[in-house]
Amino acid sequence: MLAKLRLLSAVVLTLTIHPLTNALVIDRDAAPIAFPVVKRVNMTGTTKLVEVDQARARALRERAQGKWDHHHPPPPVHVTNQVVTYVAQVEVDKQPFALIVDTGSSNTWVGAGLQQYNDTGKTSEGCVSVSYGSGYIFGAVYNGTVTLGRRLAIQKQTFGSAYFAIGFNDVDGILGIGPTDLTEGTIDPAPPSGLTPTVTDNAYTQRLIRHKEVCMFYAPAKSQSDPNGELTFGGSNPDKCTGSLNYVPITTVSPASSFVGIDLKKITFNGDVLSSAVTSGIVDTGTTLIYLPTDTFSAYQNATNATLDDNTGLLKITKEQYDELPPLNFHIGETTYGLTPNGQIWPRALNTLIGGEADAIYLVVGDSGAVSGSGLDFIIGYTFLERFYHCYDSQNNQAGFATTPYTHATTN
Structure with a gap:
């Protein structure tokens, strides 16, 4: 496995998924499933936050306009400093990972940090490659169980395990919850439909959530570690x-x-x-x-x-x-x-x-x-x-x- 190049120290907003106090019966008639969010700031370096955001913006435009493909993306901007992310504690085949929650992408993958996916007994189904402007990932594709909390266990979820990840630090990968169409062209060989269902898609198909919807609540943080919000799958929290x-x-x-x-x-x-x-x-x-x-x-x-x-x-x-x-x-x-x-x-x-x-x-x-x-x-x-x-x-x-x-x- 190739060594990771981790160029980016992050301002990390950590979404910690805890078991809820009351037992949940998750079915199509269940209430939306909410998880608390904690903000944690961890930063070093000198690159301006604006430069990181603008690099991402350029990549998003070029990706949507078809100016590059996933196998030959433009080189990521060289950044050694801050970016703000939301990180969920997620289990993949019972292995824990801290994954960025991203509405601007839709692939789920792990292995950017020290925590590697143990693929013993698993067979790769292809390769995945995605560019994020300030980062890039290339890895193997597997199917497994992605678990959010103790009860939202999404089975047969396609995910990537990074051979090579650049532009990530203090996180293990990404939980992509954006539009499904963003997965087009990211996996080789491509699935029959050309698209890879997201965790939201599969949670809905498997009748784990009522609606194919994700809602976000955040509050301004006063310190480097504030419990400041909530992510809800399956609907909103009035x-x-x-x-x-x-x-x-x-x-x-x-x-x-x-x-x-x-x-x-x-x-x-x-x-x-x-x-x-x-x-x-x-x-x-x-x-x-x-x-x-x-x-x-x-x-x-x-x-x-x-x-x-x-x-x-x-x-x-x-x-x-x-x-x-x-x-x-x-x-x-x-x-x-x-x-x-x-x-x-x-x-x-x-x-x-x-x-x-x-x-x-x-x-x-x-x-x-x-x-x-x-x-x-x-x-x-x-x-x-x-x-x-x-x-x-x-x-x-x-x-x-x-x-x-x-x-x-x-x-x-």
């Missing part, structure tokens, strides 16, 4: 929402339509329309910040009078500017989701972990590198999801959002 859960169709605009893509009617700030035309983009748990199209980002920077900080790559404002900061409003469907002033800034308690000054104020809005109308104009990352509940309903091809108790929190 207890985590303070308002109605509003759904919009997955966009038909390419390349955003290949992912958990949505349309924005407009973006407004301080009464001004920063983006008046309908734009298309994606919701991605593998991205940290919120990225607007270049023209909209420039308008936002001008409106805030923020300066670009060389050390972090983030926009920086003064306390006086922060005191006057209005909400940044995302108009999705018929609902407006207002990101409060506090929701627009990086948690100050974590400033030094991204190379910033302890008492500085950094904005979590960045430049996507795309112009409005390009088809994948914006990316909504985890900093937005800490303020709004989010569901990906692959059964009905829609995405949902709702306010939470943390929508107006001032914890940052």
Whole structure:
């Protein structure tokens, strides 16, 4: 087996899957299955967080546009620093792994870290290869049982075991929960349908969950290790929402339509329309910040009078500017989701972990590198999801959002 090259130290948001207090009877009529989430920060290095996110964004666009194949992907960006991920404690054939929960990809695989998959007695069914912009994996393909918690045991799940993984550190692989179509071309020989069912697909087919849906709740973290959220399979958890859960169709605009893509009617700030035309983009748990199209980002920077900080790559404002900061409003469907002033800034308690000054104020809005109308104009990352509940309903091809108790929190 080839040695792993692990270039990326991570800011890790750990999704720990614990057994629930009450026994669960998992069938098609069962309630959605929820698992608690813990945020753990572990970071070293100097590469800017923005550079990691932007490398991922480029890879997502090129992948959806068919500009590279999985056997000859572009080389990953050389990064030695932070990325924000959600990591689930998952068992594969009763072997424990810490896997990134990713809505921007759909393959499940293990073996990026020190924990290797023991394939004794197993026969490989082919090879898997996937590029993530800031990382790449090549490995063998197996079928086995993937277990989330003690009772959500998904049988005959196709997964990869890495021979070679680059761009990952402190994690063992990825739990891909994005659209099934993202698996096309990742496995050789290809399955008869050309696609590989995700863990959500198989959990639904095996009648373990009621709906083919995954919902996410996160809360702003105050420290490096906060129990700050929940991932729910099979439906939503109304207890985590303070308002109605509003759904919009997955966009038909390419390349955003290949992912958990949505349309924005407009973006407004301080009464001004920063983006008046309908734009298309994606919701991605593998991205940290919120990225607007270049023209909209420039308008936002001008409106805030923020300066670009060389050390972090983030926009920086003064306390006086922060005191006057209005909400940044995302108009999705018929609902407006207002990101409060506090929701627009990086948690100050974590400033030094991204190379910033302890008492500085950094904005979590960045430049996507795309112009409005390009088809994948914006990316909504985890900093937005800490303020709004989010569901990906692959059964009905829609995405949902709702306010939470943390929508107006001032914890940052």
